[in-house]
Amino acid sequence: MNVSDSEKVATVLEAEGYQLTDAEESADIFIFNTCSVREKAEHKLFTRIGQVRRDHSEERAMIGVMGCVAQLEGETLLKRAPGIDFVIGTKAVARISGAIENAARRRQPQIDLGEREDDYDWSVSPLQRHSPYVAFVPIIEGCNKFCTYCIVPFSRGREKSLPAAQILKYILDLKAEGIREVHLIGQNVNSYRPKTDAGLENHRGATPFSRLLRAVAATGIERIKFTTSFPRDFHPDIVDAIDEHENLCNWVHLPVQSGSNRILKAMRRGHDVDNYRRRIDKIRSSPREISLTTDLIVGFPGETDEDFEETMKLAEYCRFDSAYYFKYSPRPGTPAHELVDDVSPTVKKERCIELDRILRKSQRRSLESQVGRVRQVLVEGLSSRSDKVLNGHTTCHKIVNFEGPADCLGKIADVRITECKTNTLFGRII
Numbered sequence: 001m002n003v004s005d006s007e008k009v010a011t012v013l014e015a016e017g018y019q020l021t022d023a024e025e026s027a028d029i030f031i032f033n034t035c036s037v038r039e040k041a042e043h044k045l046f047t048r049i050g051q052v053r054r055d056h057s058e059e060r061a062m063i064g065v066m067g068c069v070a071q072l073e074g075e076t077l078l079k080r081a082p083g084i085d086f087v088i089g090t091k092a093v094a095r096i097s098g099a100i101e102n103a104a105r106r107r108q109p110q111i112d113l114g115e116r117e118d119d120y121d122w123s124v125s126p127l128q129r130h131s132p133y134v135a136f137v138p139i140i141e142g143c144n145k146f147c148t149y150c151i152v153p154f155s156r157g158r159e160k161s162l163p164a165a166q167i168l169k170y171i172l173d174l175k176a177e178g179i180r181e182v183h184l185i186g187q188n189v190n191s192y193r194p195k196t197d198a199g200l201e202n203h204r205g206a207t208p209f210s211r212l213l214r215a216v217a218a219t220g221i222e223r224i225k226f227t228t229s230f231p232r233d234f235h236p237d238i239v240d241a242i243d244e245h246e247n248l249c250n251w252v253h254l255p256v257q258s259g260s261n262r263i264l265k266a267m268r269r270g271h272d273v274d275n276y277r278r279r280i281d282k283i284r285s286s287p288r289e290i291s292l293t294t295d296l297i298v299g300f301p302g303e304t305d306e307d308f309e310e311t312m313k314l315a316e317y318c319r320f321d322s323a324y325y326f327k328y329s330p331r332p333g334t335p336a337h338e339l340v341d342d343v344s345p346t347v348k349k350e351r352c353i354e355l356d357r358i359l360r361k362s363q364r365r366s367l368e369s370q371v372g373r374v375r376q377v378l379v380e381g382l383s384s385r386s387d388k389v390l391n392g393h394t395t396c397h398k399i400v401n402f403e404g405p406a407d408c409l410g411k412i413a414d415v416r417i418t419e420c421k422t423n424t425l426f427g428r429i430i
């Protein structure tokens with residue numbers, strides 16, 4: 001989501017005549033796009049602002065903060081990090097150039113946390129995309145779930161689904177422009193619930209999201225990936241849609257957070273272990289070998305050794321193809337922040353090591369199972385180490401490195417997987 005937001009802001013500013021630069025030393029404006037999901041990211045922001053202030057004290061570059069920390073902290077940011085020129089909330093990014101101009105003209109910090117203009121056009125300019133072949137397509141913003149540990153509903157506001165007709169038109173434009181893969185993105189894509197049916201009338205499906213998936217598949221764009229899915233709203237029909245349409249990629253990211261019913265309840269996730277397992281069984285029964293990834297939180301308040309054992313058991317059962325895990329980080333303003341953070345840092349660390357062992361084992365098994373198989377890889381770039389080595393993603397979002405001619409870039413190549421070394425796949429183009 002954050003990369004997508006940065007792309008949008010770069011597009012807005014480019015249209016106003018600003019230029020994006022990699023050369024920090026010559027930049028006139030620094031804009032920090034922030035995340036507040038865990039405390040560590042917030043700390044990093046203040047360190048980076050201090051660095052820029054030190055390195056650019058003479059020529060006085062402008063500094064702005066956008067994203068979740070901006071939305072949550074607003075004016076207090078100016079006190080915590082003096083020298084900030086503008087603060088733009090998650091709903092106000094469309095007005096960023098106004099804030100920059102006002103800050104420069106009035107020589108006074110500007111803060112805009114206001115409401116977003118509903119009809120704003122969020123298409124991203126080709127120049128600002130992270131890849132010339134892959135594009136992010138936001139379909140739902142915000143979150144209504146209020147899991148007890150999570151700051152997102154406070155920093156991003158309530159769920160708002162974008163109209164399907166607008167999404168489909170954008171995807172058709174991207175296809176005409178040569179984009180080969182789209183990623184439908186949102187905090188919980190499968191909670192998609194637009195106000196009207198426009199764009200979905202001709203597509204059957206059990207939920208608006210599975211209808212949207214079928215409608216996007218019908219645009220004929222070559223590959224469609226989507227992330228993140230919320231377990232409670234993960235209808236089996238999503239798997240049926242993947243089975244029916246080759247261009248819906250065989251990858252599902254379904255964060256489980258914990259394998260203990262007691263902890264899931266305290267997290268207010270709205271699902272228990274049984275219904276999560278049922279979803280996994282449906283995914284695993286697909287003839288398309290759907291790759292399954294997840295997020296887990298270690299050391300939520302009150303997590304006992306038994307609760308953690310349950311998480312380990314569930315991880316073994318699910319055989320995740322890949323997973324992210326995070327130590328619980330108390331976020332001020334969330335209900336869990338009122339609970340005692342009673343799992344000691346040492347225990348959190350030990351549990352992370354144990355979980356990592358299981359997760360690595362299943363990731364390794366999943367990668368090794370690819371050896372000898374032919375996979376379709378969207379060739380996205382050259383390796384940083386050699387200009388003969390290309391890399392790209394498979395349909396199930398695994399990265400593959402392989403030797404091949406540079407004119408393959410942007411094409412979908414058949415690659416035979418020959419080797420799996422320290423969690424990376426290597427192959428040969430055929």
Ligand code: SAH
Pocket residue numbers: 037038149150151152187188228229230255257295296297326327328329330331
């Ligand atoms: N909407 C998605 C995930 C959004 S945040 C979902 O419901 O799964 C991305 C991940 O950050 C979460 O899946 C969770 O694992 C992690 N996370 C969120 N808040 C956290 C906290 N307070 N401490 C540690 N990890 C957290």
Ligand code: SF4
Pocket residue numbers: 143144145146147150151152153187188230
């Ligand atoms: Fe946070 Fe839960 Fe919403 Fe995901 S679903 S963004 S974890 S509140």
